[in-house]
Amino acid sequence: MYKELTNKTIIIIAGPTAVGKTSVAIKLAKKLNCDIISADSRQVYIEMNIGTAKPDKIEMEGIKHHFINNVSVTDNYDVGKYAREVNAFLEEYFTEKDIVIMTGGTGLYIEAAIWGLDDFPDIDKDIKSGLIKICEQKGVGELQKMLKNVDPVYYAKVDLNNPHRLIRALSVFQQTNIPYSAFLKQFEHNSKYKTINILLQLNREVLYDRINKRVDIMIKNGLVDEVGKLYEYKDLKALNTVGYKELFAYLDDKTSLDEAILLIKRNSRRYAKRQMTWFNNRGNWNVFSPDDIEDILRFIT
Numbered sequence: 001m002y003k004e005l006t007n008k009t010i011i012i013i014a015g016p017t018a019v020g021k022t023s024v025a026i027k028l029a030k031k032l033n034c035d036i037i038s039a040d041s042r043q044v045y046i047e048m049n050i051g052t053a054k055p056d057k058i059e060m061e062g063i064k065h066h067f068i069n070n071v072s073v074t075d076n077y078d079v080g081k082y083a084r085e086v087n088a089f090l091e092e093y094f095t096e097k098d099i100v101i102m103t104g105g106t107g108l109y110i111e112a113a114i115w116g117l118d119d120f121p122d123i124d125k126d127i128k129s130g131l132i133k134i135c136e137q138k139g140v141g142e143l144q145k146m147l148k149n150v151d152p153v154y155y156a157k158v159d160l161n162n163p164h165r166l167i168r169a170l171s172v173f174q175q176t177n178i179p180y181s182a183f184l185k186q187f188e189h190n191s192k193y194k195t196i197n198i199l200l201q202l203n204r205e206v207l208y209d210r211i212n213k214r215v216d217i218m219i220k221n222g223l224v225d226e227v228g229k230l231y232e233y234k235d236l237k238a239l240n241t242v243g244y245k246e247l248f249a250y251l252d253d254k255t256s257l258d259e260a261i262l263l264i265k266r267n268s269r270r271y272a273k274r275q276m277t278w279f280n281n282r283g284n285w286n287v288f289s290p291d292d293i294e295d296i297l298r299f300i301t
Contacts, residue, residue: 007194008094011300012110013103014039014279015200016272018210020290022055024200025103026063027293028300032099035064037086039104039113042241044082045073047230050223051243053214073230073238083112090193107278114191123171131167131174146170151179157281159274164237196300199285201276211268218243219261227251242267 011032013025025036038044042052046069054068066089071077093100102110135143143166148155150173158165169180202210227247233239234248243264250260279285288296 007098009099009194009196010090010114010191011099011101011196011198012039012114013101013198013200014107014110014285015105015290016207016275017053017105017268018214018272019200019202019207020210021103021105021200022053022059024290024293024296025101026055026059026061028296029063029101030061031297032101032300034097034099034101035066035093037089037100037102037113038065038067039102039106039109040068041079041082041104041106041109042238043068043104044071044077045069045238046071047073047233048226048238048244050218050221050226051241053218073233073236077238079108079112082109083116086113087192094193105275107275107282111282114193114195121172121175123175127171127174128167131170135163135167140166143167143170151181153179153181154184157181157278159278161270161274197283197285198296198299199279199287200290201287202289207272208269211272212265215243215261215265215268223247224250224257242271 011028011034013021013028015021029036040052042048043054044067045052048054055065067082067086090100102113104110131143134146140161140163143163144155144160147158147166147169151169154169158169160166172178172180172183223243224247227244228251230239230244231248231251234244239245239248246255246260246263246267249255249263250257255263286299288299
């Protein structure tokens with residue numbers, strides 16, 4: 001028997017895509033008799049199933065999962081709403097239970113829900129529209145160069161291929177003449193609850209092989225059909241993500257299916273690398289292999 005934790009505790013199981021977070025979280029939840037909160041910015045969407053590796057009822061093994069399938073791709077949903085909803089859920093959940101597991105690969109969602117969002121200034125519309133125009137005319141590379149010049153600290157952390165994040169950071173700087181990174185809270189700020197931070201890692205070659213095999217399984221399970229049903233929504237922000245945008249290009253006859261699949265694999269591997277960079281740069285993590293369930297349990301208890 002594992003000693004029961006008496007404090008209100010959030011066990012965070014983080015890591016890159018395909019590392020095995022869901023499996024580890026479910027095994028821990030069964031041992032610790034607790035629920036699971038998803039911290040995945042795409043699993044929240046009802047219509048996105050195969051491409052987000054969303055666990056089904058059989059894979060959930062009777063464990064209650066929260067923040068999966070709770071909004072539509074057409075809803076205006078963001079990290080701020082997620083953080084507020086998670087905190088409201090925790091207030092109620094912790095009246096009856098002492099432990100909950102939060103798992104996912106979206107570092108920003110984890111950070112916002114546990115340590116809080118930062119206060120940013122309002123941005124003039126002309127500033128944002130000007131940056132969008134630069135991106136459209138000169139590409140995301142120009143935004144990258146601009147950010148590196150004015151805020152090298154955030155440049156080292158941000159997903160450089162995400163124009164929305166780059167525009168946000170640059171707009172804050174242009175509005176205030178203060179680097180975006182100066183507004184960010186440190187990861188170590190106190191949480192309302194006790195947290196145990198666990199980061200799952202695998203050898204790079206092993207992880208990349210798992211990513212490639214997962215993509216093949218997604219295709220076999222009907223990912224192309226799932227993306228086809230969402231084609232009319234292809235310009236929505238929720239669908240500008242790996243596994244969907246590549247197949248939209250295929251449906252637009254811009255690439256072959258084989259090429260699209262190779263791109264999904266490549267972009268998934270790159271995404272995993274960016275995830276690990278995020279987690280390694282932010283916060284103190286206790287690193288385990290996904291196979292080390294007993295060691296993780298001993299560490300927790």
